[in-house]
Amino acid sequence: MKVLAVDDSRTIRDMLRLTLSGAGIEIYLAEDGQHGLEVLEGIAPDAIISDINMPRLDGFGFISAVREQDRHRATPILVLTTESAPELKARARAAGATGWIVKPFDPDKLVRALNMVAG
Amino acid sequence: MSDPMAEIKASFFVECEELLESLQDALNLMDEGAHDDETINIVFRAVHSIKGGAGAFGLDALVAFAHRFExxxxxxxxxxxxxxxxxxxxFFHTADLLADEVHAARDGLPEPEAAEECLTELETLLGVPPGGGAEEEEVDDFVPMGLSFDLDLPDVDAAETNGPIEIRFSPHASLYAAGNDPYxxxxxxxxxxxxxxxxxxxxxxxxxxxxxxxALLHWTLRLEGETDEAEIREIFEFVEDLCTLEIAHPDVMDPPDLGELPAVESDPLLAPTPPPPPEPARTEAPPPEPAGSETKEKSTPAAPAAPAAAPAAEPVATVRxxxxxxxxLVNLVGELVINQAMLSQSVSEAGLPPNSPVMTGLEAFMMLTRDIxxxxxxxxxxxVKPLFQRMARIVREASSAIGKDVKLRCEGEATEVDKTVIERLADPLTHMIRNAVDHGLEMPDARTAAGKPAAGVITLSAQHRSGRVVIEVSDDGGGINREKVLARAVERGLVPAxxxxxxxxxxxxxxxxxxSTADQVSALSGRGVGMDVVRSAIQSLGGRISISSEIGVGTCFSVSLPLTLAVLDGMVVKVADETLVVPLSSxxxxxxxxxxxxxxxxxxxxxxxxxxxxxxLYDLGSELGYRSPQPSYEGGIVLLTAQETGERSALLVDSIIEQRQVVIKGLQRSYAQIPGVAAATILGDGQIALILDPADLVQTATGRTRPPQISLAG
Structure with missing residues (x-):
């Protein structure tokens, strides 16, 4: 499985890399939404993980921009958020997110969630 | 550090420093009147990211603090x-304490005591009653939680029954649109x-x-075995609002009401394995799209609805x-420099003509070595920026403690200095800043009376100047009161009346x-640390400090430092056939x-x-034990050195060979601290030369420059 993960925190990126590569998932990383779109141009991930609060282009903007691309209309996108507030989930949903993971994430659950949306 | 989590944790604290820095930057911009969305967002994101990372490592105190700030x-x-x-x-105060919280978490120290007070004060801005329950709840709200249905276990008893569970699952079109796949x-x-x-x-x-x-498919699923309903709910968590989902225990509850759904046709072909659904959103061939949609997509691949205001500075790509x-690497390059010097020495000794290919090649080699x-x-x-930001905090704390209004202006924050120099500069600089706040600037009423703005300005600047870095701390205060200084010095017996x-x-x-000039020892300065300590700290870095002042206009302390501690400008001298290096700065x-x-x-x-x-007069030869004091020093060459105390001494040498840059090689690992010797270097001819520390040498020197009255040698 190939996953693109977008988060502006190096720590979170490191942890995602550790978790996902440990689960045998090929991971591509980007530092913000804008960067994420650039990285996305060169790869065809099976799923995308994105943070919400990011410079340049936030998670909502990123997800909308991804969904606008025909080839990613149905690519599963998981939102990583520190908030579990329902309105945040609703916003992520409205932007086109497939699911969400509450930070700090439990590595097993993240992998399980990826399997749930991307097989 | 082979544990990857420990490494990530260490890297998290490094990242925290960067986040704290951008937090300070953005707060400074806000202080200067920039209240645009992006600036405030930077503040928010910095705090948010610290919280996010801290949560991953279970740093609960830091999480709680950052959460309330956020x-x-x-x-x-x-x-x-x-x-x-x-x-x-x-905000500034809370950011300062956030830095303390980060450091406490990093070093495993208890939470700073002022934290709760600071947050309570901060929260009064919101009009929340201090220490009220609201924040507590919010903190609890954040407590790392898993997927929410884990906590929702209403039917534990029912769920644990052994019977099969029947699930009716009817995806809505939105389920596919959100990228979910029933498969x-x-x-x-x-x-x-x-x-x-x-x-x-x-x-x-x-x-x-x-x-x-x-969305045209409806499933009826029968799950055998011992299953927790919560586990099933978890699987459907992302889609619970995008489908019609019914979970029933047919053995326990009433027979399912089949009337609601269209009659379920069991399809033997599809039954054994989950069928690949005809999933429209993922069709390989682009479905016929409304005309115009394609052009729209082509034109907007990278034009997202980004905030209009871009960050002031694009982050530069870095490698840790x-x-x-x-x-x-620094050591190896040092070796290379030495090697190159040895090579050029032996080439010149071989008597090759100056414009021979070997010599020109060697010259190019020399220049490359320098560049490397x-x-x-x-x-x-x-x-120096992080250092300057620490000073900004010192200014804030020092000025609020004594009721002065002080602005810190920083210039040349991008100036680069050796990491070790920066680290060792923090203490002396802190002291100089405190002094400037405490002694340099007048009280607000005195400033107003002198026709100055009530708020004092301290300027902290850094710049490169002829191979050194110059850091200046200047204030727009009253200048040095020389009468008072002189009177104090006389009173202390430091100078004759x-x-x-x-x-x-x-x-x-x-x-x-x-x-100490302060009539009253304030809480800030007067901690028994004087400018003499500042000066010796600067000198131990190979630096010099100077002072200039004008009555009514202000005082400026100027610190000049070498760019690095790895090489040193030295004077190469000969004493009793030994080659020694004396730092030029002394x-x-x-x-x-x-x-x-x-x-x-x-x-x-x-x-x-x-x-x-x-x-x-000190005879270096006899002080270092190379020889006995000489009968006569007439015609001898002396190096005049000055110590931090202002005390001078004359070091006698036999000859001065040259002035050059030498690579510093530490001796302490092999020989511990040797009095009077700072380090060693390797000269061009391969000879090892000691680098002296004149101040230290003079402290332990005998000063003997005349042959002993009774000759012990005879």
């Missing part, structure tokens, strides 16, 4: 809280137990009437490297040990001794007379 900044971001000067002050959901269910799948295809029309994006590796050396030194260099001193000589009295002048310059003092020592002043 909550307030979120109010600012949403425009519900105005940025008043008081609020701004609180994976059913796949996840099969991991919970044996799954019997039947799908209702009755809603599918003939192909010509088919809407590829409509273990400091040890850099130091190894400079570049390697630059790797260790870091901008009748002495006539120039202005700059009086200013330099501040550097004398035990000098040498004031050199002189050749005439007979009447040398005066005996006591039975064993001499002083030399230099422009009316007497300076003790």
């Amino acid at each position: 909550t307030v900044m979120d109010e600012v971001r949403s425009g519900r809280l105005a940025v008043t000067p008081e609020a701004q002050r609180q 994976h959901l059913l796949g996840a269910l099969t991991e919970l137990g044996a799954l019997d799948v039947s799908v209702d295809l009755s809603a599918i029309p003939t192909l010509d009437a088919l809407d590829a994006e409509a 490297v273990d400091l040890e590796r850099i130091d190894r 050396q400079d570049s390697v030194m630059m790797i260790r260099a870091q901008p 009748e002495a006539t001193l120039s202005d700059s000589e009086i200013d330099n009295l501040l550097f004398l040990p035990g000098f 040498i004031q002048e050199t002189a050749t001794l005439a007979a009447d310059d040398i005066r005996p003092l006591g039975p064993e020592t001499h002083v030399i007379q230099l422009r009316g002043a007497f300076v003790p």
Whole structure:
């Protein structure tokens, strides 16, 4: 499985890399939404993980921009958020997110969630 | 550090420093009146990211602190809280404490005591009763939680019954639009137990009437075995609002009401495995799209709805490297420089003509070596900005403690200096800043009376100047009160009462040990640390400090430092056939001794007379044990060195060879601390030379410059 993960925190990126590569998932990383779109141009991930609060282009903007691309209309996108507030989930949903993971994430659950949306 | 989590944790704290830095930057911008969304967002994100990372490592105190700070900044971001000067002050204060929290978490120290008070004060901005329950709840709200249905276990008893569970699952079109795939959901269910799948295809029309994006499939699933309903709910968590989902325990509850759904047709072909659904959103061939949609997509691949205001500075791509590796590289390049010097020496000794290919090639090699050396030194260099930001905090704390309004202006924050120099500069700089706040600037009423703005300004600047870095701390205060300084110095017996001193000589009295001008020892300065300690700290870095002041206009302390601690400008001298290096920064002048310059003092020592002043004479040869004191020093060459105390000494050498840059090689690892010797270097001819520390040498020196009265050698 190939996953693109977008988060502006190096720590979170490191942890995602550790978790996902440990689960045998090929991971591509980007530092913000804008960067994420650039990285996305060169790869065809099976799923995308994105943070919400990011410079340049936030998670909502990123997800909308991804969904606008025909080839990613149905690519599963998981939102990583520190908030579990329902309105945040609703916003992520409205932007086109497939699911969400509450930070700090439990590595097993993240992998399980990826399997749930991307097989 | 092989544990990857430990490494990530260490890297998290490094990241925290960067986040704290951008937090300070953005707060400074806000302080200067920038209340645009992006600036406030930077503040918010910095706090938010610290919280996010801290949560991953279970740093609960840091999480809680950052969360409450973030909550307030979120109010600012949403425009519900105005940025008043008081609020701004609180933000700075909270950011300072956030830095403390980060450091406490990093070093495993207890939480800073002022934290709760600071947050309570910050939260009064929101109009929340201090210490009220609201924040507590919010903190609890954040407590790391898993997928929410884990906590929702209403039917534990029912769920644990052994019977099969029947699930009716009817995706809505939005389920597919959000990127979900029933295939994976059913796949996840099969991991919970044996799954019997039947799908209702009755809603599918003939192909010509088919809407590829409509949701037309309904599943009825029967899950055997011991299953927790919560586990099933978890699988459907992302889609619970995008489908119709019914979970029933047929054995326990009433028989399912089949009337609600269209009659379920069990399709034997699809039943054994979850069927690949005709998933419109993922169709490989682009479905016929409304005209125009394609052009729209082409034109907007990278034009997202980004905030209009871009961050002021684009982050520069960086690589993090273990400091040890850099130091190894620095060492190797040092070896290279030495090797190159040895090579050129032997080439010139071989008597080759100056324009021979070997010589020109060697010259190019020499220039490359220099460039490599400079570049390697630059790797260790870091901008002074984090240091300056620490000083901003010192200014805030120091000024609020004594009721002065002080602005800190920083210039040249991007100036790069060796990492070690920066680290060791923090203490002396802190002291200088405190002094400037405490002694340099007048009280507000005195400033107003003098026709100045009530708020004092301290300027902290850094710049490169002729191969050194110059850091200046200046204030727009009242300048040095020289009468008072002189009176104090006389009172302390530091200078004779009748002495006539120039202005700059009086200013330099501040550097004398035990000098303090403050009539009242305030909580800030007067901690027994004087400018003399500052000066010795600067000198131990190979730096110099100077002072200039104008009455009514202000005072400026200027610190000049070498760019690196790895090389040193030295004077290469010969003493008793030994080659030694004396740091150039410690040498004031050199002189050749005439007979009447040398005066005996006591039975064993001499002083030399230099422009009316007497300076003790030290024979380096005998101080280092190379030889006995000489019968006569007439015609000898002395290096005049000055110590931080202002005390001077004359070091006698046999000859001065050259002035050059030498690579510093530490001796301490092999020989511990040797009095008078700072380090060693390897010269061009391969010879090892000791680098002296004149100040240290003189402290332990005997000063013996006359042959002993009774010859022990005979």
